[in-house]
Amino acid sequence: MSPTAVVILALAVGTYAFRLVGPVLHGRVEVPARVQELASAGAVVLLVALLATGALTEGGDFAGWARPAGVLTAGVLAWRRAPFVVVVLGAAVVTGVLRAVGVSSG
Template sequence: MTITAILVLAAGTYAFRVAGPLLRARMIRARAGRDGTDAAALPSRVTELLSAAATVLLVALIATAALTDGGSFAGVALPAGVLTGGVLAWLRAPFVLVVIAAAAVAAGLRALGVP
């Protein structure tokens, strides 16, 4: 049973990852056939929407991971650690420093009794 679940999840993950490039190639071919030209790129509006959609999904994932723990509010320590890591990453700090500082802030707040 376990190996079946692993194989199904692996196949699903691969399908999602390969769907992006295949869909892009199909959209480019469809546009090229419609225009009668040799289109090499998607329309700029579609590219902007896809970029915005990717950003929204990433922000939603970060918010969900930072604010919830087991389906309920995670408290203040976890979002504070994520915020610390985000600020340091935005300031282009080395990745190791970002991870250590984020963990230290969250652990320090929890050690002080902050939920």
């Protein structure tokens, strides 16, 4: 068996085992409230970091002002509970217009 196949098989078994642990240990292990709060906060921090990285950088450099403006527009529209299609189209229109008028570079 090739080393690649071994790695893929090991990752598959590990993933399955990791997913199986939840139902098997449910009700048997008590997670303290503080740990649950920290896990929730950690998830939010990771999502914000991913959003910031995707919105502000491209290839390790600043992506320009058009993309963050589009992301900000999407955030405001989502906060105002606009339909998903409106959020996506609003962000695309703002980004497209700003790039069309030359605001794309940093």
